[in-house]
Amino acid sequence: MTSTRRALCSGRAGTVGGLLLSGLALAGLVLTAAPEAPAEGADRADRAECAPTDARARLTGPAEPGRDGSGTLTPEQAAEYDRMLRDAAVHQSAPAKRATVPVVVHVISAEDGSGRLSRATVEEQVDVLNTAFGGGYGGADTGIRFRLTRITRTVDDAWFSDFSAHEDAAKERLRRGGAGTLNLYTADLGEGVLGASTFPQEYADHPDADGVVVDHRSVPGGGREKFDHGFTAVHETGHWLGLYHTFQNGCEKPGDYVGDTPAEAEQAAGCPEGRDTCADQAGDDPVTNFMNYSDDPCMDRFTRGQGRRMAEHWAAFRA
Numbered sequence: 637m638t639s640t641r642r643a644l645c646s647g648r649a650g651t652v653g654g655l656l657l658s659g660l661a662l663a664g665l666v667l668t669a670a671p672e673a674p675a676e677g678a679d680r681a682d683r684a685e686c687a688p689t690d691a692r693a694r695l696t697g698p699a700e701p702g703r704d705g706s707g708t709l710t711p712e713q714a715a716e717y718d719r720m721l722r723d724a725a726v727h728q729s730a731p732a733k734r735a736t737v738p739v740v741v742h743v744i745s746a747e748d749g750s751g752r753l754s755r756a757t758v759e760e761q762v763d764v765l766n767t768a769f770g771g772g773y774g775g776a777d778t779g780i781r782f783r784l785t786r787i788t789r790t791v792d793d794a795w796f797s798d799f800s801a802h803e804d805a806a807k808e809r810l811r812r813g814g815a816g817t818l819n820l821y822t823a824d825l826g827e828g829v830l831g832a833s834t835f836p837q838e839y840a841d842h843p844d845a846d847g848v849v850v851d852h853r854s855v856p857g858g859g860r861e862k863f864d865h866g867f868t869a870v871h872e873t874g875h876w877l878g879l880y881h882t883f884q885n886g887c888e889k890p891g892d893y894v895g896d897t898p899a900e901a902e903q904a905a906g907c908p909e910g911r912d913t914c915a916d917q918a919g920d921d922p923v924t925n926f927m928n929y930s931d932d933p934c935m936d937r938f939t940r941g942q943g944r945r946m947a948e949h950w951a952a953f954r955a
């Protein structure tokens with residue numbers, strides 16, 4: 637199986653490691669930087685080179701605040717991943733409605749104790765995943781649940797403070813399980829990034845890179861202002877199960893490839909009320925959806941359609 641990344645950027649030797657920790661900045665930060673400059677980060681640089689002109693404009697535009705960059709796909713990449721899903725789904729019967737995902741959490745911390753999450757905090761993060769995917773905050777029960785199977789602990793100042801530079805080594809040493817095990821890494825991702833994830837379509841070519849990374853302050857009670865309800869892990873795990881951002885493709889069809897999430901021209905920030913950026917299409921913007929970029933207190937839901945799409949990806953690539 638050929639990854640979209642490789643297909644779109646043939647000849648490039650970019651690793652999926654670069655995919656994982658791209659440098660999308662949070663709202664405010666990017667706006668105080670040079671607005672027209674490409675955001676930093678290997679992923680964004682790679683994608684900007686590979687992307688057609690219109691996508692490049694979206695990637696490097698002045699208002700690109702966000703949780704992550706890894707989930708930001710060009711329309712071509714989103715279409716390619718959907719084609720891979722369709723190809724895989726040809727061989728599957730109706731996907732199971734329920735799945736329990738084993739979770740291995742890798743806590744990376746500094747020698748001074750920064751980032752040393754307690755077991756209780758890790759368990760609370762997994763509880764948040766279960767509540768979110770179960771519809772306990774709002775929205776649909778996706779049928780997906782999570783079971784904490786192991787916690788690993790690594791004390792390493794360099795890995796903790798500059799995870800992206802050590803990501804390949806860290807994952808090579810720490811990663812456990814196969815396509816169906818969620819490896820969740822926590823470290824200090826800096827001020828501009830909350831988290832990152834791989835897509836299920838990338839597993840076949842890059843199994844070692846598979847997993848989710850979140851900033852250690854994004855976990856429940858972690859102290860990251862407006863983003864410490866543990867919903868970064870929810871958002872990234874949505875990508876890990878194949879979901880795109882609700883604002884994927886803007887107002888253009890097929891949007892995020894989910895029928896019950898209204899189209900949205902761009903990501904939300906904060907918690908806007910009554911926003912409707914695709915006025916000629918049905919529905920206000922899904923600002924409370926976990927696959928948006930709103931603040932944690934604003935988010936509370938997945939939709940039934942997103943649940944179905946995650947079940948399809950689970951069956952096609954991870955079960």
Ligand SMILES: [Zn+2]
Nearest residue numbers: 703704707708
């Ligand atoms: Zn994302």
